[in-house]
Structures are given as structure tokens and as C-alpha cells.
Amino acid sequence: MISTARKGPRVSVLPVSSLESVNPNPTVFTSEESVKSTHEQTSPRKGKARKKKGDLDDKTVTVKLATRTKAKTPRLSPLRKQILDLEAAYPDCVLLVRVGEFYELYDHNAEEYGHLLGLRMGSKTFSGETVAFTGFPYKQLDQKLEILVSKHSLKVALCEQFQDEEPGSRAFRRSVHRIITSGTLIDEQFLNQNENNWLLAVATDKSSRMLGLSWLDISTGDFFTQETNYDSFANDLARIRPREIILNANLRNDPDHEVRQTIERMGHFVVSFEYMRTAAQMAIQNENEILEDAMALFDFDPSHLEPFSNRTQSACLAILRYVNHTQMGRKPVVQRPIEWKDGSIVKIDRNTIEALELVRTLRDSSRAGSLLHHIDRTKTKAGSRLLADWLTSPLTSIEQINGRLDMVEFLKNDSHLMHDMNAYLTECRDAQRALQKLSLGQIDPQDLVAIRVTMEALQKIKSRITDKITRMKNSSGGGISSYVPDLVQETADNIKGLEPICELIRKVVDESMEQNQDYGFINEDVSPELTALHQQLKKLKSRKRAMLERWTTYLGGAKPFEVKSSFGYRHIVELRSSASAERLKAILDGKVVDVSHTDQRHTKIRYQVPVLTEMMDCIEQLEGQIVQQEKSILNATRAEILEESTAIVMNCRYIAKLDVLLAFAKMAIEQHYIRPVLNDSQRTLIAGGRHPVVELALQHEGRHFVKNDCSVGQDELIWLLTGPNMGGKSTFLRQNAILTIMAQMGSFVPAARAELGIVDKVFSRLGGADNLANSQSTFMVEMTETASILQHATERSLVIMDEVGRGTSTLDGCAIAYSTLHHLYHVNKCRTLFATHYHELADMSGAAPASAHTAVGALDDGSTSANDIVSEMVRSWRGLPPLEKVRCYQTTLEPQSDGTFTYIHMVQPGVCRRSHGIYVARLAGMPQSAIDVSKQILHVLQQDA
Numbered sequence: 001m002i003s004t005a006r007k008g009p010r011v012s013v014l015p016v017s018s019l020e021s022v023n024p025n026p027t028v029f030t031s032e033e034s035v036k037s038t039h040e041q042t043s044p045r046k047g048k049a050r051k052k053k054g055d056l057d058d059k060t061v062t063v064k065l066a067t068r069t070k071a072k073t074p075r076l077s078p079l080r081k082q083i084l085d086l087e088a089a090y091p092d093c094v095l096l097v098r099v100g101e102f103y104e105l106y107d108h109n110a111e112e113y114g115h116l117l118g119l120r121m122g123s124k125t126f127s128g129e130t131v132a133f134t135g136f137p138y139k140q141l142d143q144k145l146e147i148l149v150s151k152h153s154l155k156v157a158l159c160e161q162f163q164d165e166e167p168g169s170r171a172f173r174r175s176v177h178r179i180i181t182s183g184t185l186i187d188e189q190f191l192n193q194n195e196n197n198w199l200l201a202v203a204t205d206k207s208s209r210m211l212g213l214s215w216l217d218i219s220t221g222d223f224f225t226q227e228t229n230y231d232s233f234a235n236d237l238a239r240i241r242p243r244e245i246i247l248n249a250n251l252r253n254d255p256d257h258e259v260r261q262t263i264e265r266m267g268h269f270v271v272s273f274e275y276m277r278t279a280a281q282m283a284i285q286n287e288n289e290i291l292e293d294a295m296a297l298f299d300f301d302p303s304h305l306e307p308f309s310n311r312t313q314s315a316c317l318a319i320l321r322y323v324n325h326t327q328m329g330r331k332p333v334v335q336r337p338i339e340w341k342d343g344s345i346v347k348i349d350r351n352t353i354e355a356l357e358l359v360r361t362l363r364d365s366s367r368a369g370s371l372l373h374h375i376d377r378t379k380t381k382a383g384s385r386l387l388a389d390w391l392t393s394p395l396t397s398i399e400q401i402n403g404r405l406d407m408v409e410f411l412k413n414d415s416h417l418m419h420d421m422n423a424y425l426t427e428c429r430d431a432q433r434a435l436q437k438l439s440l441g442q443i444d445p446q447d448l449v450a451i452r453v454t455m456e457a458l459q460k461i462k463s464r465i466t467d468k469i470t471r472m473k474n475s476s477g478g479g480i481s482s483y484v485p486d487l488v489q490e491t492a493d494n495i496k497g498l499e500p501i502c503e504l505i506r507k508v509v510d511e512s513m514e515q516n517q518d519y520g521f522i523n524e525d526v527s528p529e530l531t532a533l534h535q536q537l538k539k540l541k542s543r544k545r546a547m548l549e550r551w552t553t554y555l556g557g558a559k560p561f562e563v564k565s566s567f568g569y570r571h572i573v574e575l576r577s578s579a580s581a582e583r584l585k586a587i588l589d590g591k592v593v594d595v596s597h598t599d600q601r602h603t604k605i606r607y608q609v610p611v612l613t614e615m616m617d618c619i620e621q622l623e624g625q626i627v628q629q630e631k632s633i634l635n636a637t638r639a640e641i642l643e644e645s646t647a648i649v650m651n652c653r654y655i656a657k658l659d660v661l662l663a664f665a666k667m668a669i670e671q672h673y674i675r676p677v678l679n680d681s682q683r684t685l686i687a688g689g690r691h692p693v694v695e696l697a698l699q700h701e702g703r704h705f706v707k708n709d710c711s712v713g714q715d716e717l718i719w720l721l722t723g724p725n726m727g728g729k730s731t732f733l734r735q736n737a738i739l740t741i742m743a744q745m746g747s748f749v750p751a752a753r754a755e756l757g758i759v760d761k762v763f764s765r766l767g768g769a770d771n772l773a774n775s776q777s778t779f780m781v782e783m784t785e786t787a788s789i790l791q792h793a794t795e796r797s798l799v800i801m802d803e804v805g806r807g808t809s810t811l812d813g814c815a816i817a818y819s820t821l822h823h824l825y826h827v828n829k830c831r832t833l834f835a836t837h838y839h840e841l842a843d844m845s846g847a848a849p850a851s852a853h854t855a856v857g858a859l860d861d862g863s864t865s866a867n868d869i870v871s872e873m874v875r876s877w878r879g880l881p882p883l884e885k886v887r888c889y890q891t892t893l894e895p896q897s898d899g900t901f902t903y904i905h906m907v908q909p910g911v912c913r914r915s916h917g918i919y920v921a922r923l924a925g926m927p928q929s930a931i932d933v934s935k936q937i938l939h940v941l942q943q944d945a
């Protein structure tokens with residue numbers, strides 16, 4: 001284990017002993033002999049490949065195969081039979097079979113996936129049968145897994161070989177010891193450290209249209225559940241962002257099932273199938289049986305599942321079963337599931353998460369450029385992961401939000417405290433993931449150090465906060481300035497000191513040792529046995545050194561020979577001159593074995609020296625014993641640490657929370673954000689609001705962001721926003737939604753003042769994205785999203801809508817835009833920011849204030865006159881009742897003497913009737929001839945109207 005973790009790939013490998021007890025898969029024993037594969041025969045490096053064991057690459061493969069069948073043996077060789085059995089047992093997986101120093105792919109696996117891995121296709125002959133074959137050195141495993149699992153979302157069954165423990169046996173066992181899928185990554189190097197790696201199970205209940213969800217990150221042990229329904233499922237997926245989804249096995253052959261369709265529509269998810277009890281089965285099942293199931297799978301406290309519905313229990317059990325199945329019985333620590341209660345978080349639909357670029361940009365779906373990237377000032381990986389969760393799941397409880405805001409303010413007001421916290425958090429490592437690796441039997445001393453360092457840093461945090469609280473209380477005599485936010489007090493009270501664990505790790509792990517070796521990670525004095533072994537080893541090594549020094553002196557000094565390892569002859573002495581060779585023989589009284597004379601150009605002479613070989617054998621034996629000793633000490637240490645796993649995880653959660661809140665405090669100071677006031681009203685009042693990301697982008701260009709006010713809700717239920725192209729309408733809409741989300745996740749916000757009535761849902765209709773892959777046109781997508789908002793927005797929701805109806809003809813578009821406005825006003829009754837180029841809507845809703853009707857002025861080079869045609873039409877229609885709580889606002893521009901415009905980006909009362917689309921087209925570089933034609937057409941249309 002130790003050496004595998006360092007020198008080879010990082011994918012975890014179980015010791016044979018533990019495998020025996022847990023692996024249910026059949027293993028086949030094969031005795032090995034070297035056989036050349038067809039692959040090797042065609043290799044240009046054939047000769048070199050034979051020279052030295054381990055000096056191979058994917059082009060030169062010496063394959064160890066099962067014993068060649070003798071005359072009477074059955075047709076299939078044992079290895080071939082084993083491969084076929086495994087291929088049949090893991091049909092959904094890419095099967096990688098360890099053979100000697102290689103992982104190999106056979107048959108369809110070689111044909112389908114070899115090229116993905118950049119491997120040259122070969123063939124191998126088993127008892128007369130030629131099969132497709134390719135392979136790669138085992139050290140390239142991580143790199144190849146990244147391609148298969150991360151890039152191509154494939155499942156990989158990793159088949160390892162194990163030496164038979166029978167003395168003298170040359171047989172090997174092979175069995176799949178782990179199935180690696182996107183959602184079950186543990187410590188692979190390609191696991192994203194800043195993101196949770198969620199595995200989501202979905203239990204369906206068609207009759208009630210309800211779903212039970214459970215999601216688990218095996219790399220941290222965090223586990224959540226939620227009840228949801230078919231209609232909200234897409235939004236839940238957008239929020240959770242799972243890497244892999246588990247569905248009931250009976251949906252495997254039902255691609256039209258609504259849930260499968262939703263998953264398909266949402267994009268790139270890996271879907272796996274696992275047996276699940278339906279809700280009805282769960283209902284009639286003996287409760288004890290269900291709970292025993294959970295116990296048997298994970299030593300999981302069954303009471304954890306009791307509060308959940310049948311559906312959710314079913315999803316929880318499916319996830320445990322799937323983990324059990326892919327980890328082949330290894331049991332990661334799984335935390336008590338936390339339930340997301342309906343209404344406890346703001347529902348942000350998936351379009352809004354995407355359109356507001358909360359966690360990914362629209363352009364290239366990257367984190368860089370997103371709001372998350374902009375606000376992430378966390379110091380720890382756990383903090384960064386938590387921030388992403390908070391951003392997509394803001395709270396609805398004023399009390400909880402204020403709890404967070406209090407803590408941010410508390411930190412912000414004490415620069416010394418902030419400085420110290422920052423320093424302590426910088427010391428923290430990813431202890432929760434380190435603990436999880438330990439629980440899965442991967443013992444890397446560096447992980448123990450990560451846990452120790454983190455727990456020590458946390459102890460400093462606890463002392464520092466406790467100190468601060470005591471000083472505050474002492475100095476103010478209980479006055480107002482002695483107010484200690486609950487979260488601060490809770491952090492100080494609940495961080496558990498784990499000094500005994502830290503002490504144990506300090507005692508055991510020798511942190512001065514270099515990573516790249518097989519032993520020496522444990523302090524020598526930890527046990528008398530280890531001390532004795534190290535002493536013997538040192539003695540032997542010094543004897544060897546003295547012997548070699550003697551030879552050097554006899555041979556005339558200055559590196560006259562080299563000691564090398566050689567497969568077959570073990571240690572050899574290589575000399576460059578025959579004179580030296582003769583002298584060495586003389587020193588050793590002729591006790592040398594001449595092993596080879598090589599090399600035409602440099603006459604190198606090689607001898608096997610029995611006394612040296614003997615000494616090196618002893619050294620290796622001792623080193624082997626030390627490795628074993630260290631393993632058992634590490635195992636015992638692991639067991640003691642795992643005893644405290646609950647406390648360690650709890651402590652890690654405090655680190656993550658503190659880290660995020662400290663990040664909010666830093667951001668508030670750096671960017672001059674203010675504390676929002678949350679209330680129970682249905683009004684959003686923001687003075688001097690800014691868009692956090694656009695503001696920063698403009699700052700980088702040396703430009704200035706224009707602040708804007710917004711007071712939407714109640715008497716001003718809907719803001720109807722018109723303005724020229726490029727005027728800043730979308731930015732304004734987005735910034736108000738973002739401010740609301742930031743405030744409800746407990747952050748300060750970019751504004752001069754913010755009084756916000758809590759929202760239950762945030763909806764947006766912003767993007768112009770189409771979904772051609774799902775046969776949906778741009779307009780169809782627009783209408784689907786609009787329909788969803790009209791169906792789901794409540795009086796407490798915040799809706800932002802940008803240019804509804806633009807995807808169809810002007811007449812249809814205007815009618816749809818009006819009806820949307822009408823529905824939001826009369827049915828949903830929710831706060832809405834409604835941006836449009838259809839300024840006629842102002843007339844239709846009877847909302848346009850007469851004084852604000854003045855347009856910026858008729859301009860030669862452009863007004864979008866088609867709208868005016870509609871305007872004329874509706875002006876003559878007197879039947880529309882006024883929408884009294886609709887208010888008209890506009891962004892404007894200022895014409896310059898040289899015929900250009902300056903965008904003001906200021907949101908003011910009024911209606912803008914000129915979109916100046918042709919001006920923007922010119923700015924965008926449209927050919928002058930095209931601009932001229934558009935002006936003429938516009939002129940004609942205006943006259944017709």
C-alpha cells in the first residue's frame with residue numbers, strides 16, 4: 001500500500017488479505033510463464049524489452065500469460081477463461097486486467113477503448129485463438145483513468161493480480177477489486193478538489209409524481225436527502241450538479257420515462273442502474289429488514305434513515321448498495337444524512353443558475369468568470385466546496401441568514417481576528433478527504449499529517465475565538481458591544497479538541513522523510529521491533545559502505561566500479577577496465593562470477609559478487625520487514641483515528657463554514673459591500689446596486705460602473721424596463737437577482753443600501769440559448785422557460801425577464817410579452833423586473849407616465865420602427881384594463897455632436913421608444929452598405945406606419 005501510493009498510480013489497491021474477506025468475485029489461479037504476444041513481435045523495440053524487466057512502454061509488451069495448455073488441457077487457457085468470465089461479469093465496464101507490469105484490454109474493450117487511450121492495437125494468441133489486445137504500463141493508470149472516467153464518463157472495472165500465498169507457488173489470482181465511476185472517485189488525482197463529487201440516487205414514484213433523492217460524496221462522506229417532484233427535478237439537478245446518477249434498474253429499458261428524459265435534456269450525466277425497492281415495496285416491507293439492510297451494507301446507524309419517507313429511504317439504500325458494489329465491500333465513512341426540507345432553501349431554477357452564471361460561465365462552462373469564481377476568497381478546499389453549495393442553495397430563514405451575517409460582521413469588525421483566522425485556515429488541509437481515504441483502507445502518512453495539521457489549526461482557532469469572547473465580555477460589562485453572535489459562540493463551544501489524535505500522529509509519523517520511498521515514514525522509536533530492525537539495517541548498510549570504500553581504495557579510487565541491480569543476477573559490479581576487473585578478483589580471492597561481457601564501444605565487465613549479493617539480500621529482507629512493521633503500525637493508528645471520525649468531520653465542517661464566512665468578510669472589505677437587511681415583506685429595495693462581476697470587469701478596463709436603484713414589489717409590483725440596445729437592461733436585471741441570492745446565502749452585497757423581503761424562488765428568462773439537440777427551437781425554449789415561470793412563481797418569488805417574445809414575429813412577440821406581463825401581475829403577483837424592446841407594453845399596460853414618454857429624439861441612423869407599427873395598433877385599442885402596479889423605467893443614451901451616442905447606463909423613470917439597433921449594428925462592424933440599406937428600409941417602414 002505504501003509503495004503503491006507513492007511510486008505507482010494513486011488508485012487505491014487493497015491488500016490481498018482484506019480482499020479475500022470481502023470480494024465476492026470468482027478468482028482464477030494462473031501459473032505464469034513468459035510468452036511473447038503478437039504485440040511484442042511487431043514491436044520495433046523487441047530486443048530492448050527483453051533486456052530489462054520494467055523497462056517497457058506501451059509499444060513493447062512482454063506479457064506473462066497463463067500456462068500454455070498442454071495436449072490434454074481444455075481449449076481455453078486459464079487466463080483466457082478468466083478474461084471471458086470477467087468480461088461477462090462486467091458488461092457495462094471497460095475491463096482493465098493487470099498482467100505483470102501492465103494493464104491490458106482484450107476483445108471489444110481493446111477495440112472500442114484502445115484508441116481513446118492512444119494505444120496501438122495488437123493481437124494475442126491464446127491456444128490458437130487470436131484476440132484483439134492492447135495495454136499500457138501500470139504506472140500510467142491514473143492518466144488512463146482520467147481519460148476513461150473523467151473525459152469519457154466510462155465505468156472502469158479494475159482487475160488486479162495477486163500472488164498466491166502458497167509457498168513456492170507461481171500462481172496468480174486475478175479479480176476485480178474496484179469499479180471506478182465518475183461518481184465514486186475517492187482520491188484520484190483528477191478528482192476536482194474545489195467541488196463536491198456527488199453521486200445522486202433517484203427513487204421514482206410515478207403515481208404521486210414524487211421523487212426521493214439522496215446524494216453522497218464518497219470522497220468526504222457528506223450525505224443529503226430531499227423529497228421533490230417530477231416538475232422540480234430539473235432544477236434539483238442543476239443545483240446538486242451530480243457527477244453520476246443512479247436510477248432504479250427497472251428504468252434501464254425505459255428510455256422514455258419522464259425522469260430519464262429530464263436527465264437526458266439536462267446534458268452530460270453518467271447514469272447507472274441499481275436495484276431499488278419502490279415506495280410501495282418499502283411501505284409493506286418489514287421495517288427491521290430495511291434497517292438491517294443499511295446496517296449490513298455500511299455499519300450504518302439505521303436510526304439515521306427513520307425520519308425519511310419510503311421513497312427517500314429507498315434512494316438512500318440504493319446509494320449505499322451502489323457504493324458497496326463499486327467499492328467491492330470497502331466501507332467508506334458515511335455521515336448521517338441531512339434532509340433538505342422543502343422551503344428551507346431558495347429554489348433557483350436551472351435556467352437562472354446558468355443565466356446568472358452562478359457557478360459556470362455561459363460561454364465555455366468554466367468556473368473562471370463565474371460569480372463563484374469572483375467571490376471565492378476561501379483558503380481551504382472544503383470552504384470552496386461549501387461556498388458552491390451555498391451559492392446555489394441560499395436560505396429562506398431570516399434567523400439563519402442573520403446568523404451568518406452576524407458572523408461576517410463580527411469578523412469584518414476585527415482586522416486582527418481576521419488576520420489570525422486567515423493564517424490558521426491557511427494551515428488547514430483537506431482533512432475530510434484524507435479521513436475518507438483512511439476509512440477506505442488507503443493509508444498514506446501524508447493524510448495522517450493532513451489530519452493532524454488541520455486539527456491543530458482548528459485548536460488555535462478555537463482558542464483565539466474563545467479568547468476574544470472572554471475579552472469582549474470582560475471589557476464591556478455585558479453591554480451592547482459584548483454581543484457575541486450565536487455562530488461564533490457555537491464555533492468556540494463545539495470545535496472538539498483532538499490533541500490525543502494529534503499527539504499520536506506526531507509520535508508515529510516521521511514527517512521529515514521524503515515521499516518517494518517505500519519505508520521510513522514511521523518514527524523508528526515507535527516500537528522496539530522497529531527500532532531493532534532499523535539498527536540492524538543501519539549496521540548492514542554501514543558494513544556494505546565500508547566494503548565498497550575498501551574496494552575503491554584498492555582499485556585506485558575515483559569511481560572505478562558501479563554496483564547495479566540486474567534482473568536474474570540481482571546485484572552486479574560493473575567495471576570499465578580489465579585491469580580493474582583483475583584487481584577486484586584478486587581482492588575477493590577469485591570469489592566472483594563472470595556474468596557478461598558487453599558493449600562493443602565501452603568495454604564493461606560485469607561480475608556477480610556473492611558476498612555483495614548476500615549482503616544486499618539481507619538489506620532487502622530487513623527493508624521488507626520494516627515495510628511490514630510500518631504497515632501494521634499505520635493500521636493501528638488508522639483504527640484509533642477512525643474512532644474519532646465523527647468529531648473530525650464535525651470539526652472539518654466548522655472549518656469550511658468559518659472559511660466561507662471569513663471569505664465574505666474579506667470580500668465585503670475589499671469591494672465595499674454592505675450588510676443587507678432581510679425582512680418579511682414582499683419588496684426588494686436596493687439603493688446604489690452594482691453587478692459584482694461586471695463591475696470588476698469594467699474596473700480592469702479602467703471604466704466605471706454606474707450604480708442603480710431598484711424598489712420592486714408591493715405598489716411597484718412590476719418594473720417595465722425599456723432602453724436602447726447595449727443600454728444596460730440585462731445587467732440591471734441580473735444584478736438585482738444576484739444581490740438577492742448573495743444576501744440570502746449570508747453575504748454582504750454590492751450596494752449602498754439593501755432591504756430585502758425574503759424570496760422563496762428566483763426565476764429568470766434571460767438566455768437566447770436553443771436546444772437543438774432536443775429538437776427545441778430557440779423560441780420553443782423561450783416559451784418553455786416562460787411557461788415554467790408562470791406555472792411556478794409565487795407571491796414571494798423574484799422574476800427577471802429579458803425580452804420575452806423576441807424569438808417570433810413582432811406581432812406575436814408583443815402579444816405574448818403582454819400576456820406574460822398580465823399573468824405575472826394578476827396570477828403570480830410576484831416581484832418582477834421585465835426588460836423589453838416592445839415599448840408598446842407601457843401603453844398597453846396603461847403604465848407609461850405621460851411625462852416620461854419623451855424619447856431621446858428622432859435620430860437619422862436608427863429607430864426600430866416595426867415596434868411603432870404595433871404601437872399604433874394597440875394605441876387604438878381601448879379594451880385593455882390598466883395594470884396599476886406596473887412602473888416604467890428606462891436606460892438612456894446621450895447623442896453626441898459627432899453623431900455617436902454615449903450610453904448612460906442609468907435606470908430612470910420613463911419609456912425609451914428608440915432601441916438604436918442600427919447604431920449597435922454599426923458599432924459591431926456591419927458593412928456600411930448593409931447599414932445604409934437598413935436605414936432606408938427603416939425610413940420606408942416609418943412612413944408606412
Ligand SMILES: Nc1ncnc2c1ncn2[C@@H]1O[C@H](COP(=O)(O)OP(=O)(O)OP(=O)(O)O)[C@@H](O)[C@H]1O
Nearest residue numbers: 704705706707724725726727728729730731732905
Ligand atoms: N450600470 C452599468 N455601468 C456601466 N456599464 C454598464 C452598466 N450596465 C451595463 N454596462 C455595460 O453595457 C454593456 C451592455 O449591457 P447590457 O447587455 O446589460 O445591455 P442591454 O440593454 O441588455 O442590451 P441589449 O438590449 O442589446 O441586450 C455591458 O456589457 C456593460 O459593459
